[in-house]
Each structure stands twice: as structure tokens, then as C-alpha cells.
Amino acid sequence: VTVMLTLLAGGGIAGFWGILLAVPASLSAPVAIAPDGWFNFRDVPPREATRPGMTSVGYGITVTPQGAAQDCRVESSSGDIPTDRAICAVLLRSARFKPATDDAGQPVYGVYRDVIYWWEGEPVPDRFLPPADIELTVNEAPEGVRLPATVPVSFAVDSSGVPSSCVVEEDGEQSPLARTACSQVVKGFTAIPARDGAGNAVPSVQRAEVRFVER
Secondary structure, three states: OOEEEEEOOOOOHHHHHOOOOOOOOOOEOOEEOOHHHOOOHHHOOHHHHOOOEEEEEEEEEEEOOOOOEEEEEEEEOOOOHHHHHHHHHHHHHHOOEEOEEOOOOOEEOEEEEEEEEEEEOOOOOOOOOOOOOEEEEEOOOOOOOOOOEEEEEEEEEOOOOOEEEEEEOOOOOOHHHHHHHHHHHHHHOOOOOEEOOOOOEEOEEEEEEEEEEEO
């Protein structure tokens, strides 16, 4: 579910972009290994391959401290349960990961969250953007940043699903947005706890995407 928030610019904008959040440098959600090879067109159920327009499945894969894909849950459905199950089955068979690490750099349980989508029929529109977990609307962007901009983050989650520390997975031109993205995930995102092989809720490191769009 995408969380939509509006951030008003104006007199306080400099302070807003300057929100400080202490982040541990070693924190990392599971890292996908060669994700371009996880799927091919034959993995799409026939009835979905011929549905015009876009179809998508949002998923979360629990990754063990050893890097194994333990289970797959559908977080946003395609609207067809067999399709959702087929996508998760492919992921559990094909997905490979480097395990999540905590703030001390030790392997821990993690959740890799992403969306797979495909388009049938006319070419994908030029302005098509895949869904994000949190979308923030701003009146103006920091200097040198082009909107829309998507910032992927890794964040720690306790066994009850409460997010805490957070780091930006990729830096660069979006660095002025980094602290804001992490602050909003910690304050406004509800995570689903990871579970171990016995079904017990455990702390984990997860990933999410925050998108900044212009009003």
C-alpha cells in the first residue's frame, strides 16, 4: 500500500530538507543477485500475458541470515490469486540474495520487497513510474534535484513491525533527499515483521522506496 503525504515548502523548507537522522553504516536489507535473470516471459501465466495494460504483483521475500529465500508473501495482488502464487513460486525457485546485515555488519533476517510488473499491448507510456511505498509531494525540490525522484532505503524493523534506523541504499544526485526519505519511513511506514522457520516474529532489515513528486 502506497502512503501518500504532502510536504509544504516555504519558510521552513531549508530546515525540512536538513532533518538529521543518525544511521548505522553497516545496515543493509537483502541484496538481490542478478535479478534480471529471475523471470522470463514464460513465467507469466497465459491469461495474464494477454491482459491489456499493466499487471503487477508486489511481494516480500523473507531471506534467512544464510541468504536463502525462506518464503514469499504477496503485498499487492495482481487481482488473480493463481498469478500471485505463480510469481511467488518463481521467486522462491530463482531468487538469490546476499543476506541482510545489522548495524554491526552481522547477517540477520531480512525482507526483500519489490514489485514485478509487465505491460501487454501498446508500448509502456513514457511517463510510467512503477509504484513506490511512500510518495511525498513537495512544492519545490532541493537545488540540483530533478523530480520525480525515487530513493531506495534499508531500515531496521523490530519483531512487532516498528521501523527504526534507516540508510539510503543508493546515493548520488538524490543525496539531498536521503535524510527526508529515511525520516518518513521511520515515522510513517508500517512494516510486516519477518518470521523465522518456526513462524516466530523476529527482528529484520527491510527495504522500501520513497518517491518525491512535484505538486
